[in-house]
Amino acid sequence: MGGTESTRAGRSLTWLRPLVFLVLLVVVWDLAIRVFRIPPYQVPAPEDVVITLWREWPMLLREAWPTTVATLWGFFLSAAFGIPVAMLIAGSKTVESYIYPLLVFSQSIPKIAIAPLLVVWFGFGMLPKVLSAFMLGFFPVVVSAVQGFKSVEPDMMDLVRSMEASRWQIFRMVSLPHALPAIFSGLKISITLAVVGAVVGEFVGSNSGIGFLLQRSIGNFELPTMFAALIVLAMIGVILFWLLDVVERMAIPWHASQRQDLIIAA
């Protein structure tokens, strides 16, 4: 089909364009170092970073693992608690009046300030990292999901109620599917913030992970290693985000943002 061809071309373009731009940025980076004679202990040359990335790949991968695990646990906890809390807030005015203001207030506390406390409480293991990731990832899930649950049209509610639907049926057949697009956009923000949370957890107290590697390499003036670690970190974020995007496509193929695919599939 002609349509399929053109979208396939369109897809590869969506990959190609940022790639071209990235190459351009690297070239500018390289030129800047040469032109302004920036010493390597301030900004490493691109080729040094690439070489480090290549040579240290097994080590980088080993350190990426605990960070990814902490991120995923933090993210899953965010979803597992965030969605039910949002359901409660959206379902009851009373619960909302008690919880929501406190939740918003808690967000103005800088979580980086709490991270050392987590280490004091839970030691240097996995737990403080997971909790740190959870603290950052939780709020966006709640906010988006509340908004999603609440945005069902009043007429739609009247319609299902007129069918004698139970509360559970209304939730399962209308509210939840209706809220899914909003929930997914919250989850996408959550997973990127969970990466940040995990790294913050590793900054303050850990002897493994990308956060730990970042701190050690700065301490030792190993800038190429540090840059390589940053790239690995970005890759973790991108891959997790992309996986979530795939899940979203499968979960809500009917949503306006996904419809292009469905029309072609039909």
Added chain:
Amino acid sequence: MTLNSAPMTTSAAPAATEAAARPVIEIKGVAKTYRTRDGDVPSLRPLDFTINDGEFVVVVGPSGCGKSTLLKMVAGLLPPSEGEIHIEGRVVTRPQRNVGIVFQSPLLLPWRSVLDNVMMPVEVKKLPRKEYGLRAMALLKMVGLIGFEKKYPWQLSGGMQQRAAICRALVHDPKIVLLDEPFGALDAMTRERMNVELQRIHRETGKTALLITHSIPEAVFLADRILVMTERPGAIAAVYDVPLKRPRTIDMMADPVFVALTQTVRKHFNVEGEIH
């Protein structure tokens, strides 16, 4: 079409007014005052009205006079502040099994195919899927949506979506159909076609219908009786019988009786308008 010989009820009542005047909806001294934070909003003055089996009643009235409020109370979605509504002799306190509703927007769920949308009430009420699936298909055929049952709502035009919404309101074979400005969002041409179609559905199924509209010609075209309401808080300003024969055609809109009646109703409106 076998819409009347459907699974359970025998709503084989003849369509038009000649049916033995058996009351189906009785509105007895019903009034509504919304209580809000900014004080009470009286929306409906005590109202008495009876709708008979198989009758098609159309309500017209100025915006905000309480038409939707009345319809929601009949549907059992909203408790009256005063008075009682009876459906087939029983007081309405909650949503009713034998009622189907159509709103101004089709309100189809985008994640369900047209057929699955039509089957919503069947699923919610846990009725036998097979039998009602056949009924759903028969309804879709009646409104000309065969071939679209597997499509998604956003792949249909506005008029087609509204026809699907009508099928959904009829699928569980309710005795009563409530329609709140069902064609308000459609263009004039589609609207006329939908009126003809709705009349046909009404004749073929023999349902009791209560429809709200802002269009006076639409009211005259569809109604056995027209109920005109006053400004908020709404009360009954007048009730008109429509003496036109059925089936009515679009051409009949030029009929002197038709024109005279639209004018009578419209004059009424103007007078109401001048009061305020």
